[in-house]
Amino acid sequence: MELLQPGESQATRLHTPKGDVEGVVTCVTPWHFRISVPEDKAALAATWLRDLSDGYVAFDPDPLRRLPGPIVVSDSEAQPVTQATGVPESHLKPYYIGIGSTTDLEPLPAFTWEEREPEQLRRTPLFETHRQMGAKMIPFAGWEMPVWYTSVTEEHLATRQAAGLFDVAHMGVYQAEGPDAGVFLDSVCGNDISALAVGESCYTHFLDPDANVIDDTIVYRRDQDKYLIVVNAANDDKDWAWLNAVRDGKVRIDSQRPWARAFGRRVILRNLRDPKEGPDMRVDIALQGPKSRDILLALGCDAETRKRVLALKRTELCEATIGGFDLVVSRTGYTGEKMAFELFVHPERAVDLWNALLKVGEPMGLKPCGLGARDSLRTEAGLPLYGHELAGPFNLGVGEAGFGSFVKTYKPWFIGREAFLAREKQRQTVVVRFRFTEKGVRMAHLGDPVLDRKGRTIGFVTSCAIDSEGFLTGQAWVDLKYAEEGTPLYIFQGKPQSLGKSPAELKTGDRLLLPTPAVVLSRFPR
Incomplete structure (x- = not known):
């Protein structure tokens, strides 16, 4: 059904406790579908759909499962349709109510990834600025990054007591777009992406079919059908390959149904650090600490923008022009600070934004910070690092890391769900x-x-x-x-x-x- 274009129809079947109902489903818009069923089955179909939406009925032997929603189920005027008969089940779906057990379709190959050392270290737009400021530069995840400017302790304390400024432009920044964007992200993420309202974000994980952690990430809902996904620099290339392979149906996503394809395959994936994205490009600069909001607003903005920034709660975001910079402003970060921001800016404006923040922030105690303080702050805050508290030599899963509550097993299906539940049962x-x-x-x-x-x-x-x-x-x-x-x-x-x-x-x-x-x-x- 998800592949239907507006105006297109296909035969379908509803599995209800009172028997199957044959019908035809028509895509009116990407968010509006019409199901046509025989008149004598209309009341049954409507009641079943409404009860599923409201969460009032059991529909699966697994009591944890509940469907996304609620959705609006309303009666519609009769439409001329062709009666559907002998509707085959969709074997390519990873889950649906009444799903069968086996088929003889060819299994998809497992996802494999071979880490390669880069031929040369990459540099963020701020590289020369770091050198001019006397930063100690080191290789990190294929990038040449500042580890400190003065000392780890001084930069750590500055962030806790005033504010710290971090170059995190090496992090991967993707955008998922289109009506299928949320559905696709709910397939590849453990957390409940469909629960995000516009202007909200959540911490989540990419899992493989065996519940091994591919990466941890934050997903930001920018608009009705537009999401930012920020991933670890060390996993950027791997994550991009994984997401595209899942979307294209090229890798195994379910061990029980190894031929299945994920939901949301019409999603548009964009790498916002790719120069071909032009004016939509974004990189991340983190402003963290108790005085970070005062420093950000000191750049200057109109009254309405100031009001929106002041209203942001933790994990919320907004689009804003501040100090002449076109920004996505998110109240998130990797330091454990309650007042902290990540600022997504065009890479061509990254140096100007960095310098402007330092100019207005230094009188308030702002200091530039390197990877050393970033690591000490996140460690003190109990936040995980991929390769240490996640995956790594001990292959730690989300539950072992202490973040099992961020995996929403009430979702009927996502990659790694069954394996995660089994792993948690014996952890x-x-x-x-x-x-x-x-x-x-x-x-x-x-x-x-x-x-x-x-x-x-x-x-x-x-x-x-x-x-x-x-x-x-x-x-x-x-x-x-x-x-x-x-x-x-x-x-x-x-x-x-x-x-x-x-x-x-x-x-x-x-x-x-x-x-x-x-x-x-x-x-x-x-």
């Missing part, structure tokens, strides 16, 4: 936030062993960084029973190959390497 581990109990200890790194008070290995460190109070704070993947706040942990930093002599060989003055004590914190700062 015995989770990521916790911890802090070393003393200052001045050695940094912990990804993979460092975590022990309980009896010396048993219960997990591994995933991230660690300096926090606002000068302690080392991190995240670790541990057994569930050690996740309670206040639980003592012991960590061997650096994964030592040897702890020293055996106890029988010890003499006065000898040293043994001991694990460093830490304690489990609340999953997110209060």
